[in-house]
Amino acid sequence: DWRAVDEDNPVPVIGLDRPTLDKDLKSVSDKDYVVIDGSPQATSLAISAIKAADFILIPVQPSPYDIWATSDLVDLVQQRIEMMDGQLKAAFVVSRAIQNTNIGKEVATALLDYNIPVLETRVMQRVAYPNSAALGKTVFDTESPSSNAIQEITALVSEIQTFFGEE
């Protein structure tokens, strides 16, 4: 839906919601980076997405409901990390955090029990995100370079790149 809003959107998006995604992906993409948008449910689709991934980013909203909801997925991710002998990396990112609240920090502490690191960068709740999505764009197209949204996403990207030794 996002891709369809703007015909000049340069990001190729494909629907591959099949349990064979990990195998299909190899034949459809020769890109350096492929983002697989998953779901929090531990389905056969989630399993194949996990198999296809080099890095798993798990967004969690700063609420205990989100932390509980993610636990089955985290089990799957941890099993796969063990199987891959450290070849696969994973991290949580706190998303939709609300300015001037401490709950983001509390959530980060609660997540430590899962044994998967929590990124230092937090994505805040900002109208810039739905506003850019409504235009079929990202905040990099709609916000000024000094905006908070661009700054936090840039920080998020460079933090993820450190997992690949690409800083």
Ligand SMILES: Nc1ncnc2c1ncn2[C@@H]1O[C@H](COP(=O)(O)OP(=O)(O)OP(=O)(O)O)[C@@H](O)[C@H]1O
């Ligand atoms: N950082 C943010 N600031 C403001 N609104 C946000 C932010 N992140 C997400 N939203 C809004 O929250 C809603 C849900 O976001 P999103 O679709 O990314 O969640 P999701 O977990 O992927 O949901 P689904 O399971 O349906 O795919 C959307 O309306 C989106 O615009």
Ligand SMILES: [Mg+2]
């Ligand atoms: Mg989604």
